[in-house]
Amino acid sequence: MTPGIRPLVAGNWKMNGDRDSLREIAAIAGGIDTALSEKIDALICPPSTLVYLAAAAVQDTGLSIGGQDCHWAASGAHTGDISASMLADANATHIIVGHSERRTDHGESSAIVRKKAEAVHAEGLIAIVCIGETKGERDAGETLDVLKKQLDASVPDASSAQNTVIAYEPVWAIGTGVTPTAQDVEDAHAFMRRELEDRFGSDGAGMRLLYGGSVKPANAGELMSVNNVDGALVGGASLKADDFLAICEAYR
Numbered sequence: 143m144t145p146g147i148r149p150l151v152a153g154n155w156k157m158n159g160d161r162d163s164l165r166e167i168a169a170i171a172g173g174i175d176t177a178l179s180e181k182i183d184a185l186i187c188p189p190s191t192l193v194y195l196a197a198a199a200v201q202d203t204g205l206s207i208g209g210q211d212c213h214w215a216a217s218g219a220h221t222g223d224i225s226a227s228m229l230a231d232a233n234a235t236h237i238i239v240g241h242s243e244r245r246t247d248h249g250e251s252s253a254i255v256r257k258k259a260e261a262v263h264a265e266g267l268i269a270i271v272c273i274g275e276t277k278g279e280r281d282a283g284e285t286l287d288v289l290k291k292q293l294d295a296s297v298p299d300a301s302s303a304q305n306t307v308i309a310y311e312p313v314w315a316i317g318t319g320v321t322p323t324a325q326d327v328e329d330a331h332a333f334m335r336r337e338l339e340d341r342f343g344s345d346g347a348g349m350r351l352l353y354g355g356s357v358k359p360a361n362a363g364e365l366m367s368v369n370n371v372d373g374a375l376v377g378g379a380s381l382k383a384d385d386f387l388a389i390c391e392a393y394r
């Protein structure tokens with residue numbers, strides 16, 4: 143938590159979900175009651191095939207719908223890609239950029255991630271910029287160096303507390319059931335906060351810093367109470383309404 147910052151609990155469905163899954167999204171929206179939505183923002187990022195339908199299903203609820211990635215261009219000859227303006231047109235409010243699976247599977251550099259985040263901002267949407275070290279980098283004691291390099295190169299200069307969320311996702315904690323200790327998370331988030339304050343001043347102080355990587359109902363309470371952790375980016379446990387809502391409940 144950071145005093146004065148409204149938490150964001152975000153689900154990244156990755157390459158999972160079909161139209162049947164809209165029921166799960168409706169169930170999540172139904173579980174974010176008024177009391178909870180006064181305390182947190184809640185977001186699900188389904189595959190792009192479902193964004194428009196999901197956004198229609200959650201209208202006037204405490205749940206928002208986002209995209210998982212976008213191209214940096216608004217339109218053009220980029221077969222298979224989707225633009226931030228298309229996701230905006232489908233009523234997405236946020237777009238994840240720079241997820242480690244994009245960086246690894248698609249060779250995305252921080253320079254590309256930055257261009258994508260700029261495209262998100264240009265559409266008036268919120269960019270969730272992901273950073274995080276690999277196991278090898280952590281073992282070599284390079285975690286904070288990696289975070290600094292990725293923050294510097296991935297986060298656009300025009301970022302503000304309103305249009306940008308940073309998600310710290312240690313690559314080795316994603317989908318493994320293994321998480322860093324609360325102290326390790328606190329150290330990483332304190333470091334990111336200092337870096338962002340140095341660069342963006344009060345906007346850096348107000349940016350939401352999410353933790354992601356094997357967040358589940360059993361560890362959400364501990365992880366979400368860590369200083370400078372302003373919410374979660376949840377993968378596997380966001381696919382089932384009961385699990386995702388149990389994570390949100392950490393903030394009730």
Ligand SMILES: O=C(CO)COP(=O)(O)O
Nearest residue numbers: 154316317355356377378
């Ligand atoms: O990559 C993640 C969210 O973007 C985390 O995934 P898991 O919660 O499945 O570890």
